[in-house]
Amino acid sequence: MPVAPSATRPRSRQRPGDVLFSGAALAAGILILVALAAVTIFLIAQALPAFTANPADVSKDGRGFWSFVVPLVFGTIWAAALALLIALPLSIGIALFISHYAPRRVAVTLGYIVDLLAAVPSVVFGLWGITVLAPAMQPVYVWLVDNLGWIPLFAGPVSGTGRTVLTVAIVLAVMILPIITALSREVFLQTPRLHEEAALALGATRWEMIRMAVLPFGRPGLISATMLGLGRALGETMAVAMVLSPSVIISFALLTSQNPTTIAANIALNFPEASGIGVNVLIATGLVLFLITLLVNSLARFIINRRKDFSGAN
């Protein structure tokens, strides 16, 4: 802490400017506590009616809030997990390319280019996903269903528009790619030089050096980067809302027109028209989403803090 040691002893009288300024700083800090408490309290307050209301009012099938929210939770986690499955190998590849393969001078520029992906607004990703990606993937899906339809994941009937959960997962993967890449790149760059040189001196090829020195060293950082990416994918709204043709079901089939939708997309699509208890139900699902992302992010932070020296993330 860069606090001068004399600050605690009342050597001279407190200047009014000091009191004011430190008071303002303290107030700002406390405001953050209050804001977060307010987020939680107001969400709970507005969500409560959904839990206590007559089950028949909450959802169309009349089985109450929890049977309404379970498929949504499934969809949220399923889409995010698929996105992670696609994004993780790619991000590790890109991060390694920037940290250990690309020439030093190009590497910084390449890093900027990947960061540019992070700057693109999600609504633009949604627009791109539905006008470019979905039509482009549709023939691929037809082929997959025709030839690999016996695998439950690729079971038919195939979607005619390409607006499936797999397309959503690809768009989400593109969106979380820069986050995972940026963090794991930092971690890979922190590998001690001596470890790498020792491996090379023992005759390891570059890949063997990476496998033996870089990846084990970077594992905790990699895990936390993954969790942060997952947290982002869980909460992503517009891309899912625009691309997916949604229905409230639990299904593992990737390529049909019946896709499990996510909490965030469901809120965005239904909120503008919702009224009465419907609003409370949507806010309650938002609260569930908040808790899920909170869990994932806390886990990530916990891993980062446990191995702080190894991590480039703050």
Next chain:
Amino acid sequence: MALVLSAPPAMRKLSRGTLWAVVALSLLLSVGFFSLLVLSGASKDFNIVGAILVAVILYIIVTFGMSRFVEGRRKATDRLATALVTSAFIVALLPLVSLVYTAVANGINRFDGDFFNSSMRNVVGAGGGGLHAIVGTLEVTAAATVISVPIGIMTAVYLVEYGKGRLSRAITVLVDVMTGIPSIVAGLFAFALFALFFGPGIRFGIGGAVALSVLMIPVVVRSTEEMLKIVPNELREASLALGVPKWLTVVKVVIPTAIGGIITGVMIAISRIIGETAPLLIICGMSTSMNYDLFSGRMATLPVFVYTQYSNQGTDTQAYLDRAWTGALVLILIVMVLNILARILSKILAPKGSR
């Protein structure tokens, strides 16, 4: 290349020329194959993405095979890893290139004076523009910035200069928690907050600003904190030793030293929130007319404009799609300009004489 370190003298190895030849060959083969598809009428137009992907896969297989044969198993695995890592990068570039290309190609149709001069009031079908949305976005973002920057910077000052013990640790943790709040939850919070006072039909601009602040404050705190931490302690001590009060030391010495980084962080935070759609959809709503007043009435914003133009297409579909893409293009341009400006400013305002 680390070949020198690992190859025993007797070992043969593939030269760079051979590898480039393989690259050229696989590109040629793949492009040839896809052109053949077009010529024979099997596919309508040339599939660039498919061609690149096939070329990449071809290259990986061929180099692995050649290397396995000439250089042995370990070198072959190394070559495979290099090829895979490089192709991961190329694959990641495809969506970026495709996205920017589509946005420019489709957005340029309506990137005209009309778009920046008119709102959507009484417009059905072609014509109209996004002026109301651009104004709305600028107002809401400006309001969010005005709320977030003082709170964010003062919190960072507290954490770095004053904070100690349990409170500062708690604030650090909570800032982390705030970073992870999904944008739609921030929107729901703003709605829940204002609905309590103004009833459930409430939609106005300042609510959007509050929602965006929830997303923006943690980013500002994080970046400012990092910047304040790297201000050398000698500067603080020198100032305090001269009898300057602590608050003046912070205001006149610490913050000016870090100002470049702080401004960069703020601009990056702005570029993050300016494209947020979900919270604004919930609390700002959408309108087709100009609304300069943050405190009353629905307010159009650019991301929501893009979304509604896409989702509520009228009979003249193309006109709506064109407007959506132009809105998207404007949004991308704003974000790019903010990012580039941030980088330039951080260069200009970097503390002088320190290195």
